[in-house]
Amino acid sequence: MVIKSIYGREGGLGQNFSIPNSKKRITWHNIRKACNNTDELNLPFSSSFVKIIGLGDKTLFWKDRWLDNDGLCNTFRRLFQLEINKEALIMDRLKKDGNAWSPCWEWVRSPRGRTNSELDSLLGLLSRFNFDEKNFDYWKWNMLTNGTFSTNFLTKMIDEKLLVSTVPLQSETLRNHHLPQKIGIFIWRSRARRIPVRVELDKRGIDLDSVRCPVCDSDVETVDHILLHCPLRFMGSGFSLVRFE
Structure with a gap:
């Protein structure tokens, strides 16, 4: 009822719907934005x-x-x-x-x-x-035959779209049956810069006190830095990291 009273009966999910700045609520606005972003991946989420x-x-x-x-x-x-x-x-x-x-x-x-x-x-x-x-x-x-919404199923559909459209040459990563699935996903996320390091979080508008590496403080925290260059992160761990290229 609260959402309907602010955004209308359809909750502001209709086409060409604009919300005055004075009535915007950040959480619901972000949900609507996520719906639009999903539609842009050629997944008809809003009309599903x-x-x-x-x-x-x-x-x-x-x-x-x-x-x-x-x-x-x-x-x-x-x-x-x-x-x-x-x-x-x-x-x-x-x-x-x-x-x-x-x-x-x-x-x-x-x-x-x-x-x-x-x-x-x-x-x-x-x-x-x-x-x-x-x-x-x-x-x-209507994206599932049983008619029940599933966050897990939608997430898989989004990941498949992103995998093909954003990193087309790496689609075999998730289909490599010789690797555990979580390792394949981690490798793909690393190459696609989808690990939540501080630089990537900052790009997405998350307010941080600093983007420098909290472990060594010698450089900004990027994917390459945490996996390859941080002098302290894997000290004494016995791990030997190699480049994915």
Whole structure:
């Protein structure tokens, strides 16, 4: 409810949605930004959540996106202007009549002219829509067949995209069956500069007191420094590091 009160019913996840600076909340803003970044990897994350309509008890008939991708209030603007209750739920506008759903409209005046054409188009869409009458309205994630959102599955999809697009010549690293998987991933992350050393954290806007190596303080803490050049980090450990190139 808090997010909806600030960003609107869709939580500011709709297309071309801008938030005034006075209403921005850093955490939710970063979540929205992460959604956009995922979309830019050609993973349709923002559009992967589908509203499944059951009893129509939690979905606004006109304003929520359930019958089309734009919301009926935008697709059928003339009809929406005639609607008396613009916050009507689906269950307010569609009633079960035997085995079929019948519309139950409340107009300011009866539709006529072009508005009648819009009404015919809307009724055509409704006649082809299937309701899940045994359940309440709920969200389904269509990237998995079971419809349940999985952070682990999404992370794997993102890693695969980054592996191919960012470091194309190293995609065999994670497919090398002669190495333990965690070692292959570590080698790839090292070459892609995805280890959270201080220089990389600073590039991502994390506020640090210093970017110098906290062990030897002789140079900035980069991936090469911690793995190859730090004189104190592996002193006495018995490790012998070699370059990945």
